[in-house]
Amino acid sequence: MNFELTAQQVELRDAARKLANDVFKDKAARWDREEVFPEENKKLLCELGYLGLSIDEKYGGSGMGLVETYLVIEEIAKVDLATALIVHEQNVSPRIIATYGAEEMRQRLIPKIISGEVECSIAWTEPQAGSDGSAITTSATRDGDDYLINGQKVFTTYGDRADLNLVYARFGPSKGARGIGTILVPKDSPGLTVHKIPYKMGVRGASENELFFDNVRVPASNVVTPGDPENSRGFVAALTIYNSTRVGMGVMALGVAEGAFELARDYMLVRQQFGQRLADMQGLRWMMADMWIEIEAARSLCYRALAAIDAGKPDPCLSSVAKVHATEMAQKVTLTCQQMFGGYGYFGLLPLERMVRDVRMLTITGGTTQTQKNAIANHIFPG
Ligand SMILES: Cc1cc2nc3c(=O)[nH]c(=O)nc-3n(C[C@H](O)[C@H](O)[C@H](O)COP(=O)(O)OP(=O)(O)OC[C@H]3O[C@@H](n4cnc5c(N)ncnc54)[C@H](O)[C@@H]3O)c2cc1C
Structure with missing residues (x-):
C-alpha cells in the first residue's frame, strides 16, 4: 500500500495549483456575478490538454489515470468550481464515447472534444425520473436509417451551449433498465428546444x-x-x-473545502479580537482541527476510490462512501470557514459566500446523498 504521489503527479498537481492561483482565482467572482461561462478559461484548459487528461493517447488525450485527472481538478476547485467543472464534465463525455462508442465515432469526435472544438452535455435526468434514472421515458424510435427522439430532459448542464447532447433514451418498448441507451443529438436539430433554468444558487458560470x-x-x-x-x-x-464521476463530485467538493479552509486559516492568523489572534483562541483552533480531520478523511477516501478504478478494480460502494463523505463534509466546512470571517464572510466581496453556495450542488448531482446511502446499505445488506 503506497499513499505517496509520484514525482510526475506532484509536478502535474503543482502546475495546476500555479495556474489556478495565477490565472483563475481572481476571475472566479466574475463568472458568478455575471452568470457567464468562463470561456477564456476553457480555451486555456484546452491548450494545456486538460480536457483530455483521462483520455487514451490514440484519441489525442494524455492517457493519464483518474488520480492524475482529479489532482488537477481538485486544485482548480480550490479557487473556482465553475472552471473545475469544465475539466470534470468534458473529461466524462469523451470517456463515455471512448468506452461505448464505435471506433469511427471515437476517432471523429474525441479529439474535437479535447481540443474544445466540440462541447458535450449529458442529458439523463427527466422531470419524473431523477434519482430513479431507470424511469426515463424519453424515447428513441427507429425510422429507416434514423431515430426519432421524443421527450423532455431537465437540469442538463451546458445544454444551452453544447454542440452535442449525449441523451439517455429508451430505445425499446421495455420498461426499467433494459433498453436504455445513449444517442448524440446535435444542438441545431429541428424539433429540439432548449430553455435555461433561471435563479441558480451557485456555480453560476455553468447553466x-x-x-x-x-x-x-x-x-x-x-x-x-x-x-x-x-x-x-x-x-x-x-x-x-x-x-468515477461520483468520486469526481467528491474531489471537487474536497477542493472547495480546502480552498475555504486555507482562506480561514490565513485570516485567523491576522484577525485580532480581545487582544489575541483568532488563531490563538482554543475553541476556534479545535474547529479548525475538526475540519482538518474531515478534509484528510475525504482526501483518503476519494483518491483510494479513484486508484481502485485506475487499477481496474472499481469499488462502487467505496465510490459512494467517498462521494457522500466529501460532499457532506464540504458543506459543513465551507459554512464553518465562513463563520471564521464573522460579518465579512456574509458578503460577496469575499469568496466564502460564493463557495458556500457553489458547493451545495455536489450533494445533489451525480446521485444524491440519500441514493448513495441506499447503495451503501445494499452493500451492507446484500439481497
Ligand atoms: C446543479 C445541477 C446540475 C445537474 N446536472 C445534470 C446533468 O448535467 N445531467 C443530468 O442528467 N442531470 C443533472 N442534474 C440532475 C441531478 O442528477 C438530479 O437532480 C438528481 O439525480 C436528483 O434527482 P431529482 O432532482 O429529480 O430529485 P428526486 O429524485 O426527486 O429526489 C428528491 C429527494 O428525495 C430523495 N430520494 C429520492 N429517492 C430516494 C430513495 N429511494 N431513498 C431515499 N431518498 C430518496 C433524494 O435524495 C432527494 O433528497 C443536475 C442537478 C443539479 C442540481
Missing part, C-alpha cells in the same frame, strides 16, 4: 437547462450504445462510468 424533443431526427450512426440498443444494458453500463 442547467430543460431540453424538449419533438420528433427530433438523428442518424442511427449517432447511437453510442454498442450492439442492439433496444436490448441494451446501457443503463447498467452507464453506472460503471458514474462510479
Whole structure:
C-alpha cells in the first residue's frame, strides 16, 4: 500500500495549483456575478490538454489515470468550481464515447472534444425520473436509417451551449433498465428546444437547462450504445462510468473545502479580537482541527476510490462512501470557514459566500446523498 504521489503527479498537481492561483482565482467572482461561462478559461484548459487528461493517447488525450485527472481538478476547485467543472464534465463525455462508442465515432469526435472544438452535455435526468434514472421515458424510435427522439430532459448542464447532447433514451418498448441507451443529438436539430433554468444558487458560470424533443431526427450512426440498443444494458453500463464521476463530485467538493479552509486559516492568523489572534483562541483552533480531520478523511477516501478504478478494480460502494463523505463534509466546512470571517464572510466581496453556495450542488448531482446511502446499505445488506 503506497499513499505517496509520484514525482510526475506532484509536478502535474503543482502546475495546476500555479495556474489556478495565477490565472483563475481572481476571475472566479466574475463568472458568478455575471452568470457567464468562463470561456477564456476553457480555451486555456484546452491548450494545456486538460480536457483530455483521462483520455487514451490514440484519441489525442494524455492517457493519464483518474488520480492524475482529479489532482488537477481538485486544485482548480480550490479557487473556482465553475472552471473545475469544465475539466470534470468534458473529461466524462469523451470517456463515455471512448468506452461505448464505435471506433469511427471515437476517432471523429474525441479529439474535437479535447481540443474544445466540440462541447458535450449529458442529458439523463427527466422531470419524473431523477434519482430513479431507470424511469426515463424519453424515447428513441427507429425510422429507416434514423431515430426519432421524443421527450423532455431537465437540469442538463451546458445544454444551452453544447454542440452535442449525449441523451439517455429508451430505445425499446421495455420498461426499467433494459433498453436504455445513449444517442448524440446535435444542438441545431429541428424539433429540439432548449430553455435555461433561471435563479441558480451557485456555480453560476455553468447553466442547467430543460431540453424538449419533438420528433427530433438523428442518424442511427449517432447511437453510442454498442450492439442492439433496444436490448441494451446501457443503463447498467452507464453506472460503471458514474462510479468515477461520483468520486469526481467528491474531489471537487474536497477542493472547495480546502480552498475555504486555507482562506480561514490565513485570516485567523491576522484577525485580532480581545487582544489575541483568532488563531490563538482554543475553541476556534479545535474547529479548525475538526475540519482538518474531515478534509484528510475525504482526501483518503476519494483518491483510494479513484486508484481502485485506475487499477481496474472499481469499488462502487467505496465510490459512494467517498462521494457522500466529501460532499457532506464540504458543506459543513465551507459554512464553518465562513463563520471564521464573522460579518465579512456574509458578503460577496469575499469568496466564502460564493463557495458556500457553489458547493451545495455536489450533494445533489451525480446521485444524491440519500441514493448513495441506499447503495451503501445494499452493500451492507446484500439481497
Ligand atoms: C446543479 C445541477 C446540475 C445537474 N446536472 C445534470 C446533468 O448535467 N445531467 C443530468 O442528467 N442531470 C443533472 N442534474 C440532475 C441531478 O442528477 C438530479 O437532480 C438528481 O439525480 C436528483 O434527482 P431529482 O432532482 O429529480 O430529485 P428526486 O429524485 O426527486 O429526489 C428528491 C429527494 O428525495 C430523495 N430520494 C429520492 N429517492 C430516494 C430513495 N429511494 N431513498 C431515499 N431518498 C430518496 C433524494 O435524495 C432527494 O433528497 C443536475 C442537478 C443539479 C442540481
